[in-house]
Amino acid sequence: MSAQQNCFHCHEPVLTGQQFTLDFEQQNRVFCCAGCHAVADTIIQQGLADYYRFRTEPATKADAMPADLAAELASFDSPDVLADLSISQGEISKIELSISGISCAACAWLIERRLKQLTGLYSISVNSSTQRAMIEWYPGQLKLSQILQQIASLGYQASPFAADQEEQTYKEELKRYLKRLAVSGVLSMQVMMLAIALYFGEWTGIDPEHQDYLRWISMLLTTPVAFYAALPFVTSAWRSIHNRKMNMDVPVSLAIYYTYFASAYATLTESGEVYFESVCMFVFFLQLGKFFEYRARSKARDATSNLLKIMPVTATQLIDGQPQNTSAKRLQVGDLILVKAGETLPADGEVVSGSSSVDESMLTGEYLPISKSVGATVLAGSINHDGVLQVQVTQPLALSRLGQIIALQQDTLNQKPELAEKTDQLAQYFVERLLLIALATFLVWFFWIDASRAFWVTLSVLVATCPCALALATPTAITCSLARLNRKHILIKNNKVLDRLPELQQIVFDKTGTLTQGRFSVHKVHLLQAGLDQNQLLNLIAHVERHSEHPIGKAFLPYLRDTLALSDVQIHIGAGISAMHQGQQIRVGHADFCQAEPVDGAMVYLAINQTVLAAIELQDEVRPEVPALLNALKAKGYQLGLLTGDSSSQAERLASQLGFDWLEKGCSPEQKVTVLQQLAAKQQQKIMMVGDGINDSACFHAADVSVTMQGSTDLAKNQADVLILRNDLSLLTTLLAGGEQAARTIKQNLAWAVGYNGIIIPLAVVGLVSPYVAVLGMSFSSLLVVSNSLRLLKS
Template identity: 65%
Template sequence: MSAVYCFHCHEPVPSGTSFLLEFDARQRQFCCAGCLAVADTIISSNLADYYRFRTEPASRANAIPKELEAELSSFDAPQVLEDISNKQGELTELELSISGMSCAACAWLIEKQLRQLPAVHQVNVNSTTQRCHLLWRADTTPLSGILKSLASIGYQASPFIADQEEQVFKLELSRYLKRLAVSGIMTMQVMMLAVALYFGEYTGIDASHQGYLRWISLLLTLPVVLYAALPFVSSAWRSVKARQMNMDVPVSLAIYYTFFASAYATAFSTGEVYFESVCMFTFLLQLGKFFEYRARSRARDATSNLLKIMPVTATLLKNDEQQAVSARRLQSGDCILVKPGETIAADGQIISGQSSADESMLTGEYAPVSKNIGDLVMAGSINHDGLLQVNVSKPLASSRLGQIIALQQRTLSQKPAVLQRTDRLAKYFVERLLIIAAATFVLWYFWLDADRAFWVTLSVLVATCPCALSLATPTAITCALARLNRSGILIKNAQVLDVLPELTHIVFDKTGTLTEGRFSVSDVTLFSSDYSEEQALNLIANLEAYSEHPIGRAFSSSLSTKLALEQVNIVVGSGISAQFNSRQIKVGSAAFCAVTPQAKAMVYLCADNQLIAAVSLHDALRQEVPALVSQLQQQGYQLLMLTGDSSDQADKLQQQLGFNQMIKGCSPEQKVAEITNLVSAGHKVLMLGDGINDSPSFHAAHVSVAMQSGTDLSKNQADVVLLQHDIGLIATLLQGSKAAQRGIRQNLAWSVGYNLIIIPLAVAGFVSPYIAVIGMSFSSLLVVSNSLRLLK
């Protein structure tokens, strides 16, 4: 019997479920009540075209617990709204970070849904950055109402605050785009005029017509040299002041020397003009720089939604009254109330209540940690099922989470090593090129032919202009980045393309990297004939539906029939009890159920103190991992697993996969120490992880890779982000880096070889400026064409 998949999210539909909805004259099946409710909302809101035109399945929909509905309402507090939004007259402006978007149809659906709200004045959704720019009347519809409206169609949203650094980044990107547009448009216009001038040389052209075309070309070139090419001049000037010759020095000389020489020829009707070369050269260089900057911008947009991690609001207890405040304004000594399901807003100590907390993002330990009075809790961890009062010891900014996030602000953008080598080559080349050009002018002016001295020198500068050399590495890197991006790999730091071919060690995190990162049912042992396995799991799922515990979520797919439970009682850290069919039902630990522990079982179900079932859970291994590990081992890489999980599952994975080394129970500090030892021993190390606890390790390794399912912080810190749920992309990344390295070497070999051949010919006067332009253009075209091969 073939599997049935959910119409909304395309996940398998559990057997025995009956979540149905008619759409387009067909009965559609759903995996859970959440997906059914979302689909019903979308279709009844006249937004059914979403299902007809989407290109990717939606994320699985989860109903918002009542406790979290109250948390959404905290965004409506005046102090909180003031911190996260801007006032535009009577309107409020805010940017939202949206989870669950899978394709452009999602952006269309969100915009249509929000525009149905009367209070919304303007809404724009960017599916690439997964953000929504919103302008609405907050006095008519509160922010919580908008967030609930998005939740009703399956999207979770939270406020996003762009920092000053990102605003500067976007402004600079806009400048790149404007310069590229100016140089591109002017190149097309001047090239058309140049064709007329070139043909006129052979067919005869009236002097007045020739002068007219030259003057028009000069005017069209002015925006290029006065605006589009200015960054090269600024960079060259800074280089000269620092007494360091970079590539922009001869680039600037070639552009402006050629322009002024052509302007002189136009004004005095003598010599040739090369305005099209000025525009084309500037356009090609700007194009390469824009693509490189755009790639970094996309990486930043895709991974900088840090407010999904950082708590935004907190409930402050003051004089026994609850007050919604901004989490950033909490101070040491404040007392906050943390409700079930909420993110803890600051480091502190529990003074009332008991619960369990999910600290996997910070420690790597996926199992919940029990918390009682006197225990410490960390900002960013999630409170599961108890009500806590916490005395703040450190505000958010100085908490452990805040300190880890602050590391990204201190991360320096280092220039790739291959570009550093190119810069050294360019410096050597530039210095000698300027000496050769000056010597050529002196030689021709004083000894050979003074009338030809200016034009021969121009030929030397144009023919040997380091256009190909300056494009050799950036174009190859840009094409390699684009090719890997199409494969689902986002390179944020181009330096990794130089380091990856030299890797010797690859370090893996376990939870969420080698494994799926969530509990699932692995084995059910029945001890009573009163229940089948399906009935037992359905009963457990009904009980666990009242809990926010991660173990409870392992049973969500087993919920086939809603049962009428009474007197439900949650015992924090132990289990849940309820009355069902006049029987006392319990699910939880062996101690809670008062039964004898069974080997490997984690969850027990009993009725009237009689054991019904014992359930084993596990975190499933990603299906592509064994093949990847085998492939990497065959290629000679040393593989290590460093995990914060101290359970026996780490040992099982080691037995199954056969890593060269495995260390379990690692703290973030221990991971850093292990990687640092490898680096100190001269090894090249890649670190692959997904949690906040992996971020410090990312800094210690030569190359860091984050999973798409990882935290926003880990993706923001990493050099590489895997955009698909496929760890096998690591092999593609390694192959792509080797291809990029080959392309760079070929480009550099050609550009250097070309200059070694053309320089003697240009100095000897055998290369006219016209031929020099063709040679320079052909050299650049060859380099770009070779780089484009990396896209295939």
């Protein structure tokens, strides 16, 4: 048996023999399909063959370009659509595209080089990490549809990227925090140098005029830190006081400004000590934590913002019976739209004419198309496969199910960790007692012990017991945990996950696209008549299925061999396909459609002249890392469940093969939620749900922790608490371990912060801790907490 060949373009196995070949660098290159062959030929003929020499990752499998692609893309050239998508700058238009299929820097190079050959292109910049391209062109010389068509000819799928207003606002806020961080960081370094000179001057002797000079310079440098960089903490503190609830920013602001004004008073009166470096350092540490937290949220937004690329951009509206291109955003309730085969539904609506099958996998996670006829409900973002539909809009795009899910993104990214909330509660309790202790200390020292020392002893109490460590304990650990998991290709979108991970007992998996790869292939062929040639039958089925957009049909494409002439091809929605070949009627589809007796496990049947010849079992390959992952989870004591919408016997076989503790199959999204709710109520356990579709999104809300992967639907990635940025489910064990480490580090930080204050408060109250020592103690406590959190980055 000859060794298996891999496609030169995408590196997938070649099952078509030598049907698609190309000579390149004096070698015969073999391709898996016509799509990859056409893309490679385009790349080489355009003089861009260096792509194949320099790429570091295989390309994405390329589908053959439809003959009517130019007509489909022409809708992007509508003036109304261009006005919504692009920015006009004189004669030049500017647009940001989202490009799927980019796997390495060579892909970006290839796209840039090819588009630069187009007349009318002003500039192009492709970012391989975000999979986006910024393009400027002259609309009078070059159409947007031509740009998209050229990208498609290279094997990539491009669509306009519409950044929402919330994302823009978020980026502006991130810039403001970066500016404050820069101010506090740069000035902290300057003030620390002056503080060192003052400290050494006290030991070795320093002229009073020099000491005053250094103090004045320190105060001037600290002023921007106190009144600009620390502004967010003051605003938060004032808001909490106004609401009669003290949060962590209250003692933080109190410590900053008490220390600043006390040091300023000492500078003006030329008496006492100054602690400007403590103000700068404290603000810098807090700003650093805030900046890293915002960066983590920014990454979460970047990872989910490509969700917007599946939002329909254009629509064909029927006005007085005539089709007109318009922007999908402008559709209103009651409008009548025309949706052709292969197009995306631009709004939620009801079918008023026609019948077809619709792919709702981006909404449901299941890959079988759903039949739609007059009166059926269709959803924005789903793809029309076979027929032509006339749809009356019931919800505009912004209020559609897809639009509402995208609107939830901002709420998801602005949640506060439960641990941070608990720390705020502790801070409120701590602040109230601290203020009472400081007030009592001042009164006792002023009236009964030594009035001259009352102010400085009180300052020592506030500085020494300043909740720096308490304020940094949770956010630094959370930030480092997020950074560590991000580095390991795991993105935490909901910070509450860090609280819940150590408490999990049940892990529930979806099947299709989660445990399996979501690509159907032929598993077994049952020949129901004697003397049949299996390869000829599969070739016949493949030719029939070429006329369908069904995902099941793609399972037969590798078996295309000799060309067969078919006529009178008809698609029977939800049943199968019929055609004529050499005077014989061919039927491919369900058992009832082919008038066949069901065969256990079979999904597709072939009948010729009402004689059933074959029944084919399809399978969805299990991810290679799944068995080892499940064994590792069992060893850690987790209960494993399989919750799937698949009602076939394959679900039972898979559950038995992988050793799941329980199985629920044939479940609708509502039934999945019920199962999880009953499980949580009956066993009082914390549950993690791992899925890939919007049929799982309801489960995501019912579960304590929800996880999906990069290869899942964009809607699932938007809804899940955790996004694994590689299609490697084994990273689930890394996530669970990271949650345990984060919780352990936070507890250590809080224990130290509380313990330190418990020791230092009595010493400061009785006057045994000078302000200078208090600063060192506070600084050491804060640095210890930060250093302990930084250990997470090394693991």
